[in-house]
Amino acid sequence: MLVDAVLYDGKSSKEHQVVLDFTFGRRVKIASHNIDIALDELEISSRLGNTPRVLEFPNGIRCKSQENDKIDQILLDFDIKKSKTHKIESSWGLSIGAVLITIAFVGFMLTYGANYTANFIASILPQNTLDRVSEITLEKLEKGYLFPTKLSEENQTILQTHFDKLTQGDARYTLLFRSSKKIGANAFALPSGDIVLTDQLVALSRDRQFRDILGVLAHEKGHVVHQHSLRMAIKTGLAGVIIGYMTGDISILATGIPTVLINSSYSREFEHEADVHAVEELKKMNISTIYIANLFEALEKEHGGEGNSSTALEVFSSHPLTHERIEYFKSFAP
Amino acid sequence: MYEREVINQIEKPEYQSFSFKGTGAEYFRIWIVNIALTILTLGIYSAWAKVRTNRYIYANTYLNGSNFEYNADPIKILIGRVIVVGVYGAFVIFSEYLMMFEVAGFIALVAVILMPWLMRQAVSFKLRNTSYRNIPFKYTGKTGDFYLFFILHGLLNIFTLFLALPYSYAKFKKLIISQSEYGQGKFSFDGTAGESYSTYILVFVWTTISIIGLFIVLALIMGAVGAVFGNEHINTLGETAQISSIFNDINSTVLIDNNITYDSNLTYDSNMSYSDKNFDEALGLMGLLSTLFIFIIYLPIAFWQKGFSDGYFSNFVRNFSRLEDAPLKGTIRPFKLGIISATNVIMILLSLGLLYPWAKIRYLRYKLENTHFRCDNYEQFESLGYEKGSTVGEEMVDFFDIDVGL
Numbered sequence: 001m002l003v004d005a006v007l008y009d010g011k012s013s014k015e016h017q018v019v020l021d022f023t024f025g026r027r028v029k030i031a032s033h034n035i036d037i038a039l040d041e042l043e044i045s046s047r048l049g050n051t052p053r054v055l056e057f058p059n060g061i062r063c064k065s066q067e068n069d070k071i072d073q074i075l076l077d078f079d080i081k082k083s084k085t086h087k088i089e090s091s092w093g094l095s096i097g098a099v100l101i102t103i104a105f106v107g108f109m110l111t112y113g114a115n116y117t118a119n120f121i122a123s124i125l126p127q128n129t130l131d132r133v134s135e136i137t138l139e140k141l142e143k144g145y146l147f148p149t150k151l152s153e154e155n156q157t158i159l160q161t162h163f164d165k166l167t168q169g170d171a172r173y174t175l176l177f178r179s180s181k182k183i184g185a186n187a188f189a190l191p192s193g194d195i196v197l198t199d200q201l202v203a204l205s206r207d208r209q210f211r212d213i214l215g216v217l218a219h220e221k222g223h224v225v226h227q228h229s230l231r232m233a234i235k236t237g238l239a240g241v242i243i244g245y246m247t248g249d250i251s252i253l254a255t256g257i258p259t260v261l262i263n264s265s266y267s268r269e270f271e272h273e274a275d276v277h278a279v280e281e282l283k284k285m286n287i288s289t290i291y292i293a294n295l296f297e298a299l300e301k302e303h304g305g306e307g308n309s310s311t312a313l314e315v316f317s318s319h320p321l322t323h324e325r326i327e328y329f330k331s332f333a334p
Numbered sequence: 335m336y337e338r339e340v341i342n343q344i345e346k347p348e349y350q351s352f353s354f355k356g357t358g359a360e361y362f363r364i365w366i367v368n369i370a371l372t373i374l375t376l377g378i379y380s381a382w383a384k385v386r387t388n389r390y391i392y393a394n395t396y397l398n399g400s401n402f403e404y405n406a407d408p409i410k411i412l413i414g415r416v417i418v419v420g421v422y423g424a425f426v427i428f429s430e431y432l433m434m435f436e437v438a439g440f441i442a443l444v445a446v447i448l449m450p451w452l453m454r455q456a457v458s459f460k461l462r463n464t465s466y467r468n469i470p471f472k473y474t475g476k477t478g479d480f481y482l483f484f485i486l487h488g489l490l491n492i493f494t495l496f497l498a499l500p501y502s503y504a505k506f507k508k509l510i511i512s513q514s515e516y517g518q519g520k521f522s523f524d525g526t527a528g529e530s531y532s533t534y535i536l537v538f539v540w541t542t543i544s545i546i547g548l549f550i551v552l553a554l555i556m557g558a559v560g561a562v563f564g565n566e567h568i569n570t571l572g573e574t575a576q577i578s579s580i581f582n583d584i585n586s587t588v589l590i591d592n593n594i595t596y597d598s599n600l601t602y603d604s605n606m607s608y609s610d611k612n613f614d615e616a617l618g619l620m621g622l623l624s625t626l627f628i629f630i631i632y633l634p635i636a637f638w639q640k641g642f643s644d645g646y647f648s649n650f651v652r653n654f655s656r657l658e659d660a661p662l663k664g665t666i667r668p669f670k671l672g673i674i675s676a677t678n679v680i681m682i683l684l685s686l687g688l689l690y691p692w693a694k695i696r697y698l699r700y701k702l703e704n705t706h707f708r709c710d711n712y713e714q715f716e717s718l719g720y721e722k723g724s725t726v727g728e729e730m731v732d733f734f735d736i737d738v739g740l
Contacts, residue, residue, distance in 0.1 A: 006400075008468030013517060013715035015400065015467065048386060049360040051393035052401060062468050064401075085386070088367050095363040098370035099688070105373045132433050242687075 222277025
């Protein structure tokens with residue numbers, strides 16, 4: 001077979017139009033340059049799209065040829081091994097397979113993958129790391145956001161007793177009473193197991209024994225048990241890498257966009273997981289889920305919310321809507 | 335007759351444009367197969383993927399009928415990647431998980447000290463693995479010059495509050511380009527500080543205008559939302575924004591804890607200033623708005639800015655670079671490049687990343703077609719042979735997306 005090519009002598013940038021002659025068995029000849037070598041001495045680059053093929057001769061001579069199909073035929077005829085990659089790349093079917101592998105991988109990493117990774121990291125992460133992270137967070141919060149509690153000793157004791165029962169004396173968990181006008185009625189969990197409860201939330205309790213607050217604490221414990229902060233961090237990082245790869249721009253990581261996207265789509269899932277945990281814990285302690293449902297419901301009624309806002313907003317809301325949660329808790333109440 | 339032809343060529347050689355012959359469909363398959371194989375081999379294939387991508391792009395870049403070549407050895411790239419990822423991984427583990435800031439600081443310090451050397455390595459690697467008409471490029475700059483540059487210009491910019499940045503930029507380009515060679519031919523760059531300043535001022539002015547535009551659009555949207563949903567909701571919205579900003583503030587300083595799982599559903603103020611339903615709705619609205627804002631407004635404007643900056647700077651570099659007496663010329667229209675960049679990002683987002691190969695080629699093609707070279711004799715260059723060396727620098731520069739800008 002004859003193949004048209006451009007020859008470089010390895011010394012200058014001059015180009016010579018030549019014909020590579022593959023008609024003499026396993027040899028290649030270039031008559032115009034007195035070249036006659038065994039085919040096995042020739043190094044042929046793997047095919048890449050329709051870019052010119054590079055053929056390297058032993059003495060520094062290089063040829064480039066656009067006749068990819070002919071060269072492939074020669075490789076086939078002489079049974080020379082060639083790279084499989086081009087075969088995959090040239091087939092649309094296999095390329096679609098590659099798309100599916102990629103989508104499956106990304107999907108897996110953002111769901112089960114992140115959970116496995118979180119569990120794995122959590123298992124190798126010393127507890128004192130989580131403690132230090134939480135300590136730093138708490139220190140920041142205490143500068144300006146959290147203040148000493150004003151709850152009565154009596155109320156604190158009731159809540160603490162509930163908490164101890166809930167955690168079964170596991171030293172990992174600590175209940176912290178704080179007052180915060182800025183954060184308002186809230187409770188939040190730090191990865192160390194510290195759970196902060198604001199006076200403002202306690203003030204909203206509808207139950208003298210604070211069984212509704214206990215539900216909230218169980219919910220917060222769920223966040224710790226399921227390592228939601230770690231999973232969120234991992235998913236955010238992953239989303240950043242994926243978006244960075246998609247746009248070919250790593251600087252996007254610094255913009256916090258991945259955080260916004262991940263936060264709005266995943267916290268719903270996390271809130272639900274924590275709710276499930278709360279229900280389980282309350283069942284174990286033989287406390288009805290009606291109290292936490294009541295806490296939510298009373299507030300909803302008081303403010304005249306009919307509880308069916310538009311579904312479009314529901315999709316984008318980062319938390320499951322209150323009435324959905326009420327229904328969920330109620331479904332477990334006798 | 336022959337003589338006249340030669341004289342004609344010498345007197346007025348024409349500028350010739352670079353061109354790109356690759357297609358999106360072809361590049362798409364190479365790109366997606368690269369990703370899939372990288373996934374299946376747990377990242378090891380990424381080195382081969384990089385070589386195939388660069389080979390494809392270089393080999394499709396033509397000047398005067400001949401194409402470029404990328405000759406890097408994937409094994410070398412793999413070694414470089416393993417080292418860079420290993421060191422970066424150690425840094426992350428020490429700083430974010432083990433909280434051993436002394437060790438992490440030491441790693442960072444060593445990395446900073448090695449930076450100039452690694453950058454030189456990167457430039458050298460890229461050039462010696464690029465060839466055109468079988469003649470490799472080469473970098474002859476000294477490591478000492480890089481250290482001198484970073485120390486001098488680092489200090490200069492600290493003391494001038496970065497007002498000397500355009501001057502340093504011109505000097506850096508000179509450091510890179512004036513010590514690059516092609517065969518026996520030497521490149522040179524003679525862009526002055528003055529020209530660098532005027533480029534920077536143009537970019538700065540247009541960037542400022544883009545940011546102001548961004549705020550105007552934001553204000554219009556908030557106004558429109560106010561008209562539709564009424565004031566009560568806007569107040570709630572404001573409150574919500576405040577709460578989330580408080581938390582973002584804290585989070586940005588805490589590394590691992592991106593999410594102090596706080597419950598905004600439980601956020602009932604003791605004076606009952608807003609209802610849970612409004613709050614839910616406001617929260618949903620915030621999510622919807624911030625998502626829309628990012629996709630429809632922020633990203634296109636940010637990428638428009640990126641595009642026109644690239645246009646201005648690329649023209650500046652091209653217009654003052656020569657290979658011996660053969661000049662380069664850039665005729666990129668910055669705003670057109672900005673629009674290409676902005677529409678690319680929309681295209682990529684709408685296709686969930688699948689149109690990335692087309693976008694990349696579209697951008698590259700425009701830049702190449704507006705880069706020109708005037709040379710009277712393409713056959714005069716002599717090969718000084720191919721060289722080998724380490725790749726750690728190249729991989730580090732790649733990993734951290736540092737633009738050496740050749």
